[in-house]
Amino acid sequence: MTFSDNPIRTSAIGQMLISSRSLDEYRAMFRLTDADLARRILDCPGGAAGFTSAAHARGGDVTACDTAYFEHQPKELAVLATAEADRGNRYVRTHSEQYEWTFFADPDEHQRVRQQACQQFADHIRRHPDRYIAGRLPSLPFADASFDLALSSHLLFSYSDTLDHEFHVRAIRELMRVTREELRVFPLVAVGSSEPYRRLDELLADLRAQGISGDVVTVDYEFQRGGNQMLVCRHTSAEQR
Numbered sequence: 385m386t387f388s389d390n391p392i393r394t395s396a397i398g399q400m401l402i403s404s405r406s407l408d409e410y411r412a413m414f415r416l417t418d419a420d421l422a423r424r425i426l427d428c429p430g431g432a433a434g435f436t437s438a439a440h441a442r443g444g445d446v447t448a449c450d451t452a453y454f455e456h457q458p459k460e461l462a463v464l465a466t467a468e469a470d471r472g473n474r475y476v477r478t479h480s481e482q483y484e485w486t487f488f489a490d491p492d493e494h495q496r497v498r499q500q501a502c503q504q505f506a507d508h509i510r511r512h513p514d515r516y517i518a519g520r521l522p523s524l525p526f527a528d529a530s531f532d533l534a535l536s537s538h539l540l541f542s543y544s545d546t547l548d549h550e551f552h553v554r555a556i557r558e559l560m561r562v563t564r565e566e567l568r569v570f571p572l573v574a575v576g577s578s579e580p581y582r583r584l585d586e587l588l589a590d591l592r593a594q595g596i597s598g599d600v601v602t603v604d605y606e607f608q609r610g611g612n613q614m615l616v617c618r619h620t621s622a623e624q625r
């Protein structure tokens with residue numbers, strides 16, 4: 385398989401989930417400070433996360449980008465996202481041993497928080513469709529350095545059982561192209577696994593050769609067991625910006 389195919393093949397969870405994480409989860413996974421939330425942010429993939437809506441409500445400048453926005457109108461996405469939050473919750477309930485029950489006390493709380501975030505997303509995309517841009521990594525519809533900070537959660541590494549190494553390198557390069565300062569990717573483990581991406585050293589070397597540094601940073605959030613690290617990428621020379 386090549387990166388350009390990027391088919392939605394079956395992973396541990398079945399078809400790739402269009403999930404709905406909340407602002408609180410984004411803050412914790414990406415160690416976002418108030419100063420970070422004041423930057424121009426790209427959330428890719430945005431999925432049906434409540435992050436863009438909640439950050440926008442507190443005055444932030446966030447754009448979500450996802451391939452699902454090509455395929456579905458906002459109304460359909462709202463319905464689909466609710467069903468997807470239920471599907472994600474069913475997986476969590478039936479694979480409860482793969483999760484740490486600290487951020488969420490139990491699967492009921494997980495369900496409630498994700499459905500709430502999903503609702504925020506559904507309302508926001510209807511009122512502010514300009515904040516939700518259809519795009520498909522590894523090629524994004526933004527000019528160079530359009531954002532200060534890019535966030536990428538639960539696509540890269542999470543689906544490394546279906547997305548190949550070349551896709552990861554191309555996607556990170558593309559996210560860095562549209563980012564002036566920094567990219568944060570979370571988590572480093574695949575769905576159903578607690579081991580970090582096995583070709584991480586090779587990936588970091590590939591990126592270094594292309595003027596991108598990568599540091600693994602441990603964060604306070606761990607829901608999926610072993611998923612408590614993010615990759616922070618920065619440009620190493622001005623020419624790359």
Ligand SMILES: C[S@@+](CC[C@H](N)C(=O)[O-])C[C@H]1O[C@@H](n2cnc3c(N)ncnc32)[C@H](O)[C@@H]1O
Pocket residue numbers: 390400401402403404405428429430431432433449450451452519520521522536537538539
């Ligand atoms: C598990 S969701 C994560 C959504 C959100 N970041 C969150 O954490 O709740 C994965 C998302 O990746 C999107 N996706 C899959 N392939 C993509 C690609 N090549 N480019 C952009 N988005 C993609 C899917 O449509 C889906 O919404």
